Amino acid sequence: MATLNIPESLETLKKAQDLDREIYTARQELAFFPEKIHQLTLDLEAEKSRMLDLEKQLKDIQVRQRAKEGELAEKEGLIRKYDAQLAQVKTNKEYASLQKEIDSLKADCSMVEDSILAILEEGDQLQRAVREERNRLAEVEKEFEARKREFDARGEVLKAHLDELTGKRSGVISQVPEEARRLYEKILDKKEGLALVPLVGEACGACRIDIRPQLLNELKLKEALVVCEHCSRILYTD
């Protein structure tokens, strides 16, 4: 690296590092969007499935109601039929037996009516729940659309910003000598977009571990690029 103009290379790399940091952050933000949208979609799906479940319960209850109403109509029909037969029976025994049958049917009807009332009440509650869930679902859908529009808009801004940053970056990085650029980019890839860090006191600005005195001297001499022995990032000192 003796052929490198170290102070000049470092100055240019600092500019590249500023841009690369911004590029890294923007890319990170963009990378999280699919996950965020997926989460929103899951919330929406859960709400839709609650809605479907309630609607199904409501349908079931309507089926039960119709069945009970049919049962009631059938028993009432029998009562009318037996009532008509009462006028035609010949013996007291027959009359008493028919009357007993009618009384029993009336008792049954009263029980069926009670269960219809209970079903109607249950149905009312369910209908309220369905209305509430429908409102909630509409809210969640609205929220979903709004958030998605937000993400899309932010995504567009980020992409445009990234284009601008990468354009600037290629201008800057092309001024760095090949050897230094290769080292810098290798570290950049492996170290979350942070390849060049200042010395802070006598420690590395990234991992905060003290730098050996010999390396501190080399840093001050600015005759070669010096990397932190712990986190492998390129160090600089002003």
Ligand SMILES: [Zn+2]
């Ligand atoms: Zn370090």
